[in-house]
Amino acid sequence: MRRPLFLLGFFITAIVLTACGGDQSGNAEEEEMEPMIATEVIMPEDIQPGEEATFQAKVTQGDEAVEDADYVKFEFWAEGTEDEENEKVEAEHKGEGVYEVTYxxxxxxxxxLYAHTQARDMHVMPKEQFKVGNRKTGETQEKAEKEEDHSDDHHDSKDIKVGFDSNEEWKPNEEATLKADITQNKKPFENATVQFEIVSDKLDKHIFVDATEQKPGEYEGKYTFPATGNYELIIHYVKEDTHDHISKQVKINE
Known part of the structure; x- marks a missing residue:
């Protein structure tokens, strides 16, 4: 009788181990994070005034070329004109994740330029500096850095300003209140659709937080940052024929 009992115990143990192994595989798949999309801007080395130039955006997610981007739009502006109207040109999909404009x-x-890229519920907008003709860039690097942080005094063609102040007291794992004060011609920009988009390597995807209008032109949303570090916060605002956004850098400390 001992041999049958031994064999029965052996089979039970094998079944239990097989079941455990299956569970571990399932958990590993669930914990695997979706990679972020990335956009590489490809520009001509020599751009001359009055001549057509081809700009490309190579969009990928991990090792995969992104063929189904919602849109890729190139936004161009000259140095010193960041507060004026910036033209946006939608790129044409050429295949193999390449989107192209001739400008x-x-x-x-x-x-x-910004290469605004919306794909698979994610948004990235790499920024590039370039020159046309033979003019030297001078102190453009310093000016470019300042432009990255001009979000609190942003204008578009309709004279819209967006004010946003990051709160240095925000802590990880504590609910933070995100506020945007939007005006047009110095009057409240009322009844708009506003979203806060949160981007970071701490997150496995872009987070979108819907904002509600607390007072005319003042919009508010709630979000809990999961960890310390740097985050990009993009404020999208839409109303009638106006659809634009600004970007702000936020640092969360312990």
Whole structure:
């Protein structure tokens, strides 16, 4: 009788181990995080005023070329004109994750661009500096850094300003109140649709927080930052034919 009992115990143990192994595999799949999308901007080395130039965005997610981006739009502006109207040109999908625009810059000088990319519920907007003609860039790097943080005094073609102040007292794992004060021609920008988009390597995807209008032109949302570190906070605002956004850097300390 001992041998049958031994064999029965052996089979029971094997079944239990097989079940445990299956559970571990399932957990590993659930814990695997989806990679962020990435956009690489490809520009000509020599751009001359009045001549067509081709700009490309190579969009990938991990090792995969992104063929189904919602849109890729190039936004161009000349140095010193960041507060004026910035033209946005939608790129054409050429295949293998490449999106392309042909654009002519009429005057010599230093320029900037954003490659606004929306794909798979994620948004990235890499920024590039380039020159047209033979003009030297001078102190453009310092100016570019300042432009990255001009969010509190942002204008668009409709004279819209967006004010946002990050709270240095925000802590990880504590609910934070995100506030945006939006005006148009110095009057409250009322009844708009506003979202806070939160981007970080601490997150496995972009987070979108819907804001509610607390007072005319003042919008508020709640979010709990999961860890210390740097985050990019993009404020999207939409109303009638206006659809724009600004970007702000936020640091969460312990």
């Amino acid at each position: 002519t810059l009429q005057e010599e000088g230093v320029y900037f």
